[in-house]
Amino acid sequence: MNEIKAIIVDDEQHCIDALRAMLEKKCPEVTVLAGVHSVEEARQTIDVLQPDLVFLDVEMPHQNGFELLKHYDRISFDVIFTTAYEQYALKAIKFNALDYLLKPFSVQELQDALRKFQERRQQKSDSAIAPLEVFLQNMKILQQTNKKIALPTINGLVFMPVQSIVRCESTGNYTRIFFTDKKQLLVSKPLKEFEELLTDVDFFRVHNSHLINLQQMESYIQGEGGFALMSDGAQVEVSRRRKAEFLKKAMQF
Numbered sequence: 001m002n003e004i005k006a007i008i009v010d011d012e013q014h015c016i017d018a019l020r021a022m023l024e025k026k027c028p029e030v031t032v033l034a035g036v037h038s039v040e041e042a043r044q045t046i047d048v049l050q051p052d053l054v055f056l057d058v059e060m061p062h063q064n065g066f067e068l069l070k071h072y073d074r075i076s077f078d079v080i081f082t083t084a085y086e087q088y089a090l091k092a093i094k095f096n097a098l099d100y101l102l103k104p105f106s107v108q109e110l111q112d113a114l115r116k117f118q119e120r121r122q123q124k125s126d127s128a129i130a131p132l133e134v135f136l137q138n139m140k141i142l143q144q145t146n147k148k149i150a151l152p153t154i155n156g157l158v159f160m161p162v163q164s165i166v167r168c169e170s171t172g173n174y175t176r177i178f179f180t181d182k183k184q185l186l187v188s189k190p191l192k193e194f195e196e197l198l199t200d201v202d203f204f205r206v207h208n209s210h211l212i213n214l215q216q217m218e219s220y221i222q223g224e225g226g227f228a229l230m231s232d233g234a235q236v237e238v239s240r241r242r243k244a245e246f247l248k249k250a251m252q253f
Contacts, residue, residue, distance in 0.1 A: 002029070002118075003029060003031055004018045004029055004053060005024055005031055005033055005051045005053070006023070006030050006031065006051055006053040006054065007034045007049065007054055007064065007112075008020065008032060008035040008036070008053045008055045009035075009036055009039075009042040009054060009057055009060075010055070010060070010082065011038065011057060013035075013037070013083070014152070015057070015253060016037075019055060019082070020035060022107060022110060023110070027110065028115075030053075030114065033045075033049045033051055034049060036128050036181050037060075038061075038063070039060065039068045040063075042056075042068050046077065050077075052078065053078050053079070053214070055082055055088070056080070056081050057080050057081075057083065058081055058085065058100075059084065059085055060211045064251070065081065076122065078117055079099075080100065080114075081099070081101070082100070082103060082105075083099035083102060084102070085101060086214065101113060102172040127178065145223055147167075147173045148160060149162050150175070151160075151177070152188075153185070153187065153189070158185060160179065160185075162198065162213075163179070163216075164179050165177055165179060165198075165213050166179060166180055166212070166216045166231055166232045166234070167230055168191060168194050168210070168211040168212075168234060169236060170209040170210070172190075172214075173189075173190050174187065174188055174189070175189055175194055177194075178232055180216065190207070194211055198211065202214045202215050204246055204249050204250075206228055207237050207239045210236045212228055216231045217230055217231070218230065218231055219222075219233060220238075220250060221235070223238075225237060225240040227237050
């Protein structure tokens, strides 16, 4: 197995020590080059040591882990996020198939994350769009007024305003996205991941197969579950068990 050169970024020394010890005992393929406590230290260390992998704490004083990534136009290393907090950022992490470890984590969880990192590194091609770069774009969804989402396709990335999405429909492990200009896009991510990413920006999953943009809904047709009539003319079924929550949410618009 190829050596993995890593650094650990965490503001708490005991967390660095614990992760370093776990790696030395259970993950001999990983060589820890350094442990640092801040974003500024991390930038300097990465530039000098050029690690393959960064274990990056999310919550740190002054600047969080995501601020570190924003300093790079092109990211040459992979990241496994470490955090004690389950919050909105984890949606974007999971959406882009990045790895994170929720503190306190087990040896098995650490080994699983490293296995996925190794698989991703073996599959990576020079032309591939780095998941971290997609992640940074999608992090902006909750930070910008004019929100856009980065959608990975076989040819690269498609950047679309969130409010141009009328609805998303499940097709197995893929999702078909319908836009206001009548265009469609098939993305190789399941509907659940779009639900996790977009629920906070006025989307609602009305059915196992359908996620709709409530701001693109024109009317509701009463029925056992009923139907949402969308701006593109689609009549989307609302499941009976989701009806009450859907109507409560819809009444806020």
